[in-house]
Amino acid sequence: MIPIHIESAWKGTSDCRSCGVRDLVLFADLNEEDFGLIHAPIDDMAYPVGGLLYSEGDKAIGVYTLRQGMVKLVRSTSDGRERIIRVLRAGDVVGIEALATGYFDSEAVALNDVKVCRIPLSVMHNLSTQSPRLHNRLMQKWQQALKGADDWLADLNFGTARQRVSKFILKMRHDESSDESSMFSREDMGAMMDLKLETVSREVSGLVREQVIQPLDKAGRLYRIQNEKALHSA
Amino acid sequence: MIPIHIESAWKGTSDCRSCGVRDLVLFADLNEEDFGLIHAPIDDMAYPVGGLLYSEGDKAIGVYTLRQGMVKLVRSTSDGRERIIRVLRAGDVVGIEALATGYFDSEAVALNDVKVCRIPLSVMHNLSTQSPRLHNRLMQKWQQALKGADDWLADLNFGTARQRVSKFILKMRHDESSDESSMFSREDMGAMMDLKLETVSREVSGLVREQVIQPLDKAGRLYRIQNEKALHSA
DNA sequence: CGAGCGCTTGACCGGCGTCAACACCCGTGG
DNA sequence: CCACGGGTGTTGACGCCGGTCAAGCGCTCG
Numbered sequence: 001m002i003p004i005h006i007e008s009a010w011k012g013t014s015d016c017r018s019c020g021v022r023d024l025v026l027f028a029d030l031n032e033e034d035f036g037l038i039h040a041p042i043d044d045m046a047y048p049v050g051g052l053l054y055s056e057g058d059k060a061i062g063v064y065t066l067r068q069g070m071v072k073l074v075r076s077t078s079d080g081r082e083r084i085i086r087v088l089r090a091g092d093v094v095g096i097e098a099l100a101t102g103y104f105d106s107e108a109v110a111l112n113d114v115k116v117c118r119i120p121l122s123v124m125h126n127l128s129t130q131s132p133r134l135h136n137r138l139m140q141k142w143q144q145a146l147k148g149a150d151d152w153l154a155d156l157n158f159g160t161a162r163q164r165v166s167k168f169i170l171k172m173r174h175d176e177s178s179d180e181s182s183m184f185s186r187e188d189m190g191a192m193m194d195l196k197l198e199t200v201s202r203e204v205s206g207l208v209r210e211q212v213i214q215p216l217d218k219a220g221r222l223y224r225i226q227n228e229k230a231l232h233s234a
Numbered sequence: 235m236i237p238i239h240i241e242s243a244w245k246g247t248s249d250c251r252s253c254g255v256r257d258l259v260l261f262a263d264l265n266e267e268d269f270g271l272i273h274a275p276i277d278d279m280a281y282p283v284g285g286l287l288y289s290e291g292d293k294a295i296g297v298y299t300l301r302q303g304m305v306k307l308v309r310s311t312s313d314g315r316e317r318i319i320r321v322l323r324a325g326d327v328v329g330i331e332a333l334a335t336g337y338f339d340s341e342a343v344a345l346n347d348v349k350v351c352r353i354p355l356s357v358m359h360n361l362s363t364q365s366p367r368l369h370n371r372l373m374q375k376w377q378q379a380l381k382g383a384d385d386w387l388a389d390l391n392f393g394t395a396r397q398r399v400s401k402f403i404l405k406m407r408h409d410e411s412s413d414e415s416s417m418f419s420r421e422d423m424g425a426m427m428d429l430k431l432e433t434v435s436r437e438v439s440g441l442v443r444e445q446v447i448q449p450l451d452k453a454g455r456l457y458r459i460q461n462e463k464a465l466h467s468a
Numbered sequence: 469c470g471a472g473c474g475c476t477t478g479a480c481c482g483g484c485g486t487c488a489a490c491a492c493c494c495g496t497g498g
Numbered sequence: 499c500c501a502c503g504g505g506t507g508t509t510g511a512c513g514c515c516g517g518t519c520a521a522g523c524g525c526t527c528g
Binding site for chain 1: 319391
Binding site: 394452453 | 483484485486487492493
């Protein structure tokens with residue numbers, strides 16, 4: 001386990017008004033009056049690959065808006081093994097469950113370099129009762145989280161290994177250049193799809209052999225999609 | 235629990251006073267003033283086994299508070315097969331996603347005789363912005379739904395067939411008589427755990443043979459748990 | 469240049485899917 | 499009352515997908 005210094009993640013207090021991804025996130029449609037209700041600092045933070053945002057059962061200081069990168073949510077099962085519940089992307093709220101309980105239900109780990117804003121629980125509680133705009137946004141975020149969880153289950157944990165890996169590649173497609181797709185360590189991918197790392201490797205290799213995808217790096221983390229149809233109909 | 239007068243909420247259709255799970259549900263801690271804000275009828279509804287509450291993609295009239303019975307949420311995957319996303323029990327809110335989008339993300343089907351209250355979206359929208367009490371309850375329900383989804387994934391779709399079936403039996407344990415547990419058709423159970431119905435049948439039979447559970451009916455739907463430890467450490 | 473980590477590949481085998489037969493319950497109609 | 503048929507659960511035989519174990523390869527970084 002890599003020791004992470006929490007202090008080092010802090011990049012300063014952020015100015016939400018000038019946030020680059022503001023239209024995606026919780027504060028998208030706040031007005032000046034709403035901003036006036038914020039009486040605690042919103043911290044700008046960054047984590048390296050493998051960085052730990054929080055652990056399962058931790059008491060929450062705030063929730064995190066994910067501005068850049070991807071975060072995996074990890075739960076340890078009763079028999080000790082680790083299970084990746086789902087992966088969050090830019091615009092998602094990390095640790096949203098803390099709004100209801102004050103504690104985190106799973107562990108959150110950065111899958112690549114990650115930037116987040118940490119919004120204190122007090123700010124969220126104030127705003128969500130006093131600003132109907134945030135209230136509505138929040139509802140949307142809950143719904144997205146729930147749908148994300150259900151989709152994850154329905155897409156990645158159903159069918160043959162080939163089908164799962166195919167769905168995974170489609171799900172991890174980049175937003176901008178949609179013919180590229182990111183992968184993670186074979187072990188992580190296995191924990192996401194309930195497959196062994198060797199099986200993941202075999203299926204990925206198979207797809208490359210069959211010209212469905214094409215490796216773009218030597219680390220096995222970045223691929224170009226050559227035959228999207230084959231992935232959909234796997 | 236404060237005893238509450240809620241004449242205005244009934245409209246002759248729903249009698250919240252007789253609701254056995256009032257302290258579990260959304261309206262648990264509304265006060266007199268809150269109920270005054272309800273300007274649409276809350277309908278009391280019942281469905282038989284197999285009854286359809288709504289279909290995937292339906293426009294929502296309201297959300298459902300589940301008072302009695304169990305409801306399965308079904309999603310059809312891209313390759314046409316059906317997948318049971320999760321099962322809701324008394325106290326859960328069925329179709330909560332409609333609060334954010336106005337539409338249902340999955341199909342809801344009664345697994346046994348079911349009683350629900352249908353609360354119109356307009357009522358929910360009014361109340362949740364004007365009553366901090368409902369707002370907090372709602373947050374709790376979202377969190378429960380999300381945790382339920384994650385738990386479902388982590389418990390029932392991980393490990394060997396034996397482990398899945400064992401976890402399933404524990405999850406479906408009755409609230410009152412905790413040594414009894416309900417099952418559904420082997421096909422439904424398979425769709426929940428991503429197993430074939432024959433495999434489910436084999437594992438259930440195996441557990442009976444090993445004196446871990448004991449059948450209480452001839453339909454294979456009700457069992458007594460004899461060796462709880464064996465289920466936990468499967 | 470060597471150590472170490474992650475990815476790949478091969479050989480083998482066991483668990484689960486597939487196909488099929490059969491048992492059992494129950495409703496229907498002769 | 500029994501015969502019949504459909505629906506559901508069970509059980510068996512067999513094959514294949516994916517897990518297991520192990521070896522080898524290619525990066526990266528000291």
